[in-house]
Amino acid sequence: MRPGLQPSRDSAFFWQGLRDEKLLCQSCDHCGRLRHPPRPMCPDCGALQWSARPLSGRGRVHAWIKPVHPLLPMFEEGFLVALVELDEGIRLLSNLCEISAADVRNEMPVEVFFIEVDAEGAKVHQFRPIGELGHG
Amino acid sequence: MADGSSSVIVGIGQTEFSKNSGRSELQLACEAIRAALDDCGLAPADVDGMTTFTLDSSDDVDIVRSLGIENLRFSSRVPHGGGGSTGTLAHAMAAVDSGLAEVVVCWRAMNERSEARFGTAQLSDAGHARGSGTGFIEWSVPFGAVTPAAWTAIGAQRYMHVYGATNEDFGRVAVTLRKAAATNPAAFFYQRPLSLEEHQASRWIAEPVFRLFDCCQESDGGVAFVVTSRERARDCRMPGARILHATQAVPFDTEVVTNFYHADLTRFDSGIACAAELYGRTGLGPEDIQVAMLYDHFSMAVFWHLEAFGFCGPGEAPDFIREGHCELDGRLPLSPNGGLIGEAYIHGMNNITEAVRQIRGTAANPIDSVDHVLVSSGMSGAILGRL
Numbered sequence: 475m476r477p478g479l480q481p482s483r484d485s486a487f488f489w490q491g492l493r494d495e496k497l498l499c500q501s502c503d504h505c506g507r508l509r510h511p512p513r514p515m516c517p518d519c520g521a522l523q524w525s526a527r528p529l530s531g532r533g534r535v536h537a538w539i540k541p542v543h544p545l546l547p548m549f550e551e552g553f554l555v556a557l558v559e560l561d562e563g564i565r566l567l568s569n570l571c572e573i574s575a576a577d578v579r580n581e582m583p584v585e586v587f588f589i590e591v592d593a594e595g596a597k598v599h600q601f602r603p604i605g606e607l608g609h610g
Numbered sequence: 611m612a613d614g615s616s617s618v619i620v621g622i623g624q625t626e627f628s629k630n631s632g633r634s635e636l637q638l639a640c641e642a643i644r645a646a647l648d649d650c651g652l653a654p655a656d657v658d659g660m661t662t663f664t665l666d667s668s669d670d671v672d673i674v675r676s677l678g679i680e681n682l683r684f685s686s687r688v689p690h691g692g693g694g695s696t697g698t699l700a701h702a703m704a705a706v707d708s709g710l711a712e713v714v715v716c717w718r719a720m721n722e723r724s725e726a727r728f729g730t731a732q733l734s735d736a737g738h739a740r741g742s743g744t745g746f747i748e749w750s751v752p753f754g755a756v757t758p759a760a761w762t763a764i765g766a767q768r769y770m771h772v773y774g775a776t777n778e779d780f781g782r783v784a785v786t787l788r789k790a791a792a793t794n795p796a797a798f799f800y801q802r803p804l805s806l807e808e809h810q811a812s813r814w815i816a817e818p819v820f821r822l823f824d825c826c827q828e829s830d831g832g833v834a835f836v837v838t839s840r841e842r843a844r845d846c847r848m849p850g851a852r853i854l855h856a857t858q859a860v861p862f863d864t865e866v867v868t869n870f871y872h873a874d875l876t877r878f879d880s881g882i883a884c885a886a887e888l889y890g891r892t893g894l895g896p897e898d899i900q901v902a903m904l905y906d907h908f909s910m911a912v913f914w915h916l917e918a919f920g921f922c923g924p925g926e927a928p929d930f931i932r933e934g935h936c937e938l939d940g941r942l943p944l945s946p947n948g949g950l951i952g953e954a955y956i957h958g959m960n961n962i963t964e965a966v967r968q969i970r971g972t973a974a975n976p977i978d979s980v981d982h983v984l985v986s987s988g989m990s991g992a993i994l995g996r997l
Contacts, residue, residue, distance in 0.1 A: 476753075477731075477756070478748065479752055485748060511748075537771070539755075539760060539764060540817040541757070541760045543759075549754045555755045566749075567755060580768070
């Protein structure tokens with residue numbers, strides 16, 4: 475069970491996409507601008523119409539930390555938080571898995587995967603290294 | 611210099627800073643406001659304006675009925691948590707300069723240690739006022755980033771990566787502030803300086819970025835100040851500190867604390883916007899500032915502020931601190947009260963009262979020849995000067 479899963483009207487599509495193992499962001503129907511976190515209006519052209527666009531799920535570690543205190547029983551000890559910059563230029567906070575803190579490097583390539591976090595089928599996006607240190 | 615605002619901080623007040631005040635947040639607010647009014651010789655009946663944080667638990671109506679204020683003509687709340695703390699000055703200044711009110715009280719009072727601690731895991735948005743710019747819950751908490759330390763550490767880690775800064779560099783900020791606090795009797799860490807070795811031995815909070823002593827305190831207490839017109843200030847008991855300008859800043863794609871989405875996380879987007887506005891409106895520059903009160907919720911934030919306001923170049927703040935420029939006898943003394951790390955964490959407001967004391971020359975660690983003090987809390991800032 476993960477805390478804080480609280481979709482809003484504007485973000486519900488994102489969390490619904492995760493249930494289908496799709497990482498989505500908004501794409502403006504008028505000018506094509508991608509945006510995350512979700513918002514109702516395109517900041518470039520003002521259009522309200524948008525479509526949910528699947529993202530590649532590939533990116534790089536922009537920044538990362540290992541939260542140590544306070545202990546969070548719903549997370550594995552030593553879990554990592556990473557800010558991932560996807561190839562499309564979108565940044566997402568997530569977890570970096572299948573690697574220990576000592577081996578993490580900024581800019582290392584990562585790919586998305588999904589894990590189920592409650593009995594109702596809610597999922598969250600996770601990332602793991604690709605290339606030498608991981609699968610891929 | 612541009613003419614600027616004609617608003618003046620004429621009174622300051624505070625309670626003791628503790629870990630358990632033993633009384634309500636509303637009482638702390640009333641005590642701090644009453645002390646600020648006594649400081650300048652004004653009475654509750656003179657107050658006609660009031661502003662605080664959206665996050666403050668006390669309502670203006672309860673302050674009015676507790677203090678015996680006759681009528682408020684202006685009441686506002688400032689968003690952005692502690693980042694908005696200096697925004698209270700911007701609101702007060704706007705009200706006084708425009709004539710919406712003549713005597714505005716700014717306050718923040720909280721039992722942040724003994725009641726609702728910010729440092730514990732925040733697993734839902736219960737207790738967070740909507741409209742405070744806090745979008746952090748939905749996009750951070752499901753991934754175990756649940757504290758201000760974790761949120762701030764993300765951008766700080768990017769800075770470490772780009773500039774090669776280390777946790778020891780951050781430690782020197784904490785050591786500098788604790789050294790100042792050690793000679794400030796109002797500080798929680800009065801007579802308790804911190805060595806770099808002690809800092810490096812303290813436990814990790816968010817590895818490899820923040821240790822325990824990189825984090826500001828969690829405190830109980832109240833702080834208030836009184837803003838009025840220059841004309842009215844002449845009749846007040848104590849010398850005032852003029853608000854040369856005060857501003858708020860919400861640049862594109864910024865967020866409060868979880869500030870992960872703007873272009874360059876090594877730079878302080880809202881601080882840069884505040885600096886442009888404050889320097890532009892006052893005609894002053896970094897060379898004109900004698901004391902810098904920089905919001906130090908975490909040690910590293912001081913680096914972001916120093917660079918945003920041009921005291922040094924991008925990536926140069928670690929050396930700026932290492933070379934001692936922010937010591938009490940340095941080129942740019944940093945928060946001589948000890949800041950939020952050394953004195954107390956009253957959400958940034960105790961850095962504003964210290965700025966006034968430095969202008970007046972009444973601080974515990976007075977800096978010589980202070981003409982201008984910068985107060986920067988990130989999403990808001992002000993330059994104060996002599997009357």
